[in-house]
Amino acid sequence: MTEAQPFIFVVDDDSAVREAVGNLLESVGFRSQSFASADEFLRACRPDAPSCLLLDIRLPGVNGLDFQEVLEKSGVRIPIVFITAHGDVPMTTRAMKAGAVDVLTKPFQKDELLTAIRHALDLDNAARAEEAEVSKVRARYESLTNREREVMDLVVTGLMSRQIAMQLGITEITVKVHRSRVMAKMEAASLLELVRMSERLKPKPRR
Amino acid sequence: MYKVSNHSIAIVSIETTNWTIALRTDKFLQLGQGVCTSRALFRLDGQAWANTPDDLRYRQALGSRAMKLDATRVAWKLAAHESRGFSGSDRNDSSAITKRAGLTKLNATNLKDPPVKAAHSLLRRYGTAIVLVGLAFALTFILRYFFPYPVLFLFFAAVMVSAWLGGTGAGLFAVLLSTLVTDYYFVPPFNSFVIDARSISYFGAFVVCALVASWVSASKRKTEEALREARDQLEIRVAERTAALEKSNADLRRTMRDHEEGQQTLRQSQAELAHLARALTMGELTSSIAHEMNQPLTAVVSHGHACFEWLSADPPDIARARQTVTSIIRDGTRAGQVLKRIRALFSKQTHPGDMVEMNEVILELMVFLRDEALRHQIELSADLAPTLAPAKGDRIQLQQVVLNLMMNALDAIQMGTGEAKRIVVRTSLNAAEGIRISVEDTGIGLSAESAARIFDPFFTTKPDGIGMGLSISRSIVESHRGRLWADPRAGGGSIFQFTLPLHHEAEK
Numbered sequence: 001m002t003e004a005q006p007f008i009f010v011v012d013d014d015s016a017v018r019e020a021v022g023n024l025l026e027s028v029g030f031r032s033q034s035f036a037s038a039d040e041f042l043r044a045c046r047p048d049a050p051s052c053l054l055l056d057i058r059l060p061g062v063n064g065l066d067f068q069e070v071l072e073k074s075g076v077r078i079p080i081v082f083i084t085a086h087g088d089v090p091m092t093t094r095a096m097k098a099g100a101v102d103v104l105t106k107p108f109q110k111d112e113l114l115t116a117i118r119h120a121l122d123l124d125n126a127a128r129a130e131e132a133e134v135s136k137v138r139a140r141y142e143s144l145t146n147r148e149r150e151v152m153d154l155v156v157t158g159l160m161s162r163q164i165a166m167q168l169g170i171t172e173i174t175v176k177v178h179r180s181r182v183m184a185k186m187e188a189a190s191l192l193e194l195v196r197m198s199e200r201l202k203p204k205p206r207r
Numbered sequence: 208m209y210k211v212s213n214h215s216i217a218i219v220s221i222e223t224t225n226w227t228i229a230l231r232t233d234k235f236l237q238l239g240q241g242v243c244t245s246r247a248l249f250r251l252d253g254q255a256w257a258n259t260p261d262d263l264r265y266r267q268a269l270g271s272r273a274m275k276l277d278a279t280r281v282a283w284k285l286a287a288h289e290s291r292g293f294s295g296s297d298r299n300d301s302s303a304i305t306k307r308a309g310l311t312k313l314n315a316t317n318l319k320d321p322p323v324k325a326a327h328s329l330l331r332r333y334g335t336a337i338v339l340v341g342l343a344f345a346l347t348f349i350l351r352y353f354f355p356y357p358v359l360f361l362f363f364a365a366v367m368v369s370a371w372l373g374g375t376g377a378g379l380f381a382v383l384l385s386t387l388v389t390d391y392y393f394v395p396p397f398n399s400f401v402i403d404a405r406s407i408s409y410f411g412a413f414v415v416c417a418l419v420a421s422w423v424s425a426s427k428r429k430t431e432e433a434l435r436e437a438r439d440q441l442e443i444r445v446a447e448r449t450a451a452l453e454k455s456n457a458d459l460r461r462t463m464r465d466h467e468e469g470q471q472t473l474r475q476s477q478a479e480l481a482h483l484a485r486a487l488t489m490g491e492l493t494s495s496i497a498h499e500m501n502q503p504l505t506a507v508v509s510h511g512h513a514c515f516e517w518l519s520a521d522p523p524d525i526a527r528a529r530q531t532v533t534s535i536i537r538d539g540t541r542a543g544q545v546l547k548r549i550r551a552l553f554s555k556q557t558h559p560g561d562m563v564e565m566n567e568v569i570l571e572l573m574v575f576l577r578d579e580a581l582r583h584q585i586e587l588s589a590d591l592a593p594t595l596a597p598a599k600g601d602r603i604q605l606q607q608v609v610l611n612l613m614m615n616a617l618d619a620i621q622m623g624t625g626e627a628k629r630i631v632v633r634t635s636l637n638a639a640e641g642i643r644i645s646v647e648d649t650g651i652g653l654s655a656e657s658a659a660r661i662f663d664p665f666f667t668t669k670p671d672g673i674g675m676g677l678s679i680s681r682s683i684v685e686s687h688r689g690r691l692w693a694d695p696r697a698g699g700g701s702i703f704q705f706t707l708p709l710h711h712e713a714e715k
Contacts, residue, residue: 014502016538020509023531027516058498058581085501085578086494107505110512 004049006121008032011041012056038067050128052120057084068098077127079120137197140186151178156198332373336381339365344388359389359413363420370424378421386414477682482555484675485607488614489552495578496549503542510535554603562597565644568606569632576613585620585628592634598642598707600687608683611676612646612703618669619650625699645704653701661693
């Protein structure tokens with residue numbers, strides 16, 4: 001996977017602020033795109049690159065905090081840095097609890113903004129790497145036959161081959177064959193590695 | 208001492224604090240007014256008339272010395288009645304005062320001479336009769352040498368003139384003298400009071416004629432005097448009425464001035480109250496105002512950092528830096544304008560004669576309230592007539608009315624439970640009522656009880672309201688000759704609207 005150039009999205013209903021933040025980001029070498037509302041952002045197609053979202057809390061239509069939930073629910077995972085003219089404590093708490101990277105109070109300084117953005121991009125990079133890994137494992141998992149998947153699911157719970165054979169009603173020899181095929185297809189060097197892969201395949205709990 | 212021609216002076220009224228006198232001369236009827244103090248009496252000496260426009264002409268006509276005499280007399284009498292002391296109740300009753308002071312309607316006859324002068328006058332009247340009869344005698348005596356019969360008609364002339372000048376007494380005195388002189392010198396036998404038998408009828412006719420002449424002359428004189436007096440009385444009554452009218456006029460003017468002053472004070476305190484209410488409302492809007500200030504500031508700071516980066520690049524990107532500075536200037540200017548608008552809203556000054564574009568006023572307020580509405584997820588929109596004539600009035604006050612209505616709408620929505628949260632501000636124009644501005648909300652609406660009292664001062668439906676907003680708004684709208692009222696909105700909520708007359712109508 002190639003390291004794409006990071007991309008910053010800005011959502012603020014004030015055109016002057018959008019323009020200024022865009023200019024600042026451009027001056028330090030970030031690519032950016034601005035939107036006047038959350039809807040506009042949703043409708044736009046986003047490049048496949050490490051990215052983060054600079055989101056104004058107070059927006060016409062859906063406000064920033066609600067939009068954060070909308071994104072979370074629809075499975076769009078993008079680190080969010082909130083910007084607000086008057087961040088009060090409950091608002092900030094809610095944003096941070098929901099997983100925001102930072103809440104910046106307008107007018108913010110360049111360093112604050114860049115620190116938050118870099119942090120967000122690091123998070124996104126890690127997440128993207130994780131996601132890439134998971135999708136690789138998932139592809140391998142998809143290549144297994146139904147019986148092999150059954151065997152794998154039982155293996156990772158720590159059952160012995162004999163116990164698996166009894167549960168599935170097949171011979172121990174057959175289980176062992178399936179098991180070695182699973183190890184090969186999943187490219188797992190050890191049982192421990194297979195267990196980790198299986199963990200990754202499970203749906204993530206909400207943060 | 209002073210020669211005073213025919214004057215009459217009358218006390219028209221003496222009240223607790225003021226006196227009025229009327230002075231009539233051959234040419235003028237003059238009213239004098241003053242204050243009942245000893246100093247005012249002193250001021251009578253030529254000064255009391257100073258505030259009447261005819262004063263100068265009067266003085267020129269009579270000479271200030273003549274006026275001084277009259278004034279002194281009045282002053283003397285007033286002083287006399289003051290020194291006798293009056294009870295409070297008397298003071299308001301001018302007839303009681305004049306009676307006790309011996310000052311009943313003064314006119315030419317009873318003002319003419321003080322007692323000492325009366326004796327002089329008597330002497331003069333009878334002296335005149337003697338002189339006239341003497342003159343007639345001398346002429347007749349001389350004429351005797353030219354005519355065979357004595358010419359006695361000159362005595363008739365003397366009698367008539369004496370009766371005319373001196374009245375009945377002087378006339379009869381002249382008749383007596385003439386009779387004696389004629390009997391002695393001109394009725395045979397001459398130089399004796401004896402009358403011979405032939406001359407009795409002649410002499411008798413003379414005496415009768417003299418008596419008749421005296422009587423005719425004196426009564427004519429009396430009639431003239433009576434007429435004159437009647438005229439004086441009439442003029443004095445006119446003067447009294449005039450004085451009363453002038454007094455009620457002055458009272459009316461004073462009342463009007465008091466009223467005007469009251470209005471002025473009221474307007475001033477209303478303006479101060481409105482300013483206070485404005486400041487309070489602005490206080491509620493601080494976070495919105497802060498937001499409005501913050502946006503351009505954020506842009507300026509970000510652009511500033513960007514500009515620094517463009518200049519620090521190697522090679523520096525001058526074009527981008529220049530472009531950025533342009534943006535900084537634009538955003539900084541915007542921040543300044545926001546501040547200016549806020550200051551205007553806080554301003555205490557009023558400019559009642561401005562031409563106010565109501566659409567502009569509304570859009571300006573929308574900027575402030577947009578953030579407030581966003582915070583409560585209320586949709587705020589405007590539906591403005593594209594060509595709205597300007598209203599004539601005070602921009603800040605009218606803005607305050609719209610602000611009040613919009614703030615109320617925001618509060619009403621927050622107090623309500625409706626799904627729709629919407630405020631629409633509309634403007635429209637029609638020939639009949641002029642400009643109409645309406646603020647429509649989907650809020651809690653008005654109960655019948657609230658609807659009846661909502662414009663009363665200190666009536667509020669808000670938990671933390673002071674109940675002045677609508678009351679102030681209504682008085683502002685009414686002072687612009689408009690009307691402010693509230694209606695329920697179909698489907699929940701309420702509509703507050705007000706009208707403003709078109710500019711050319713406002714001038715009428």
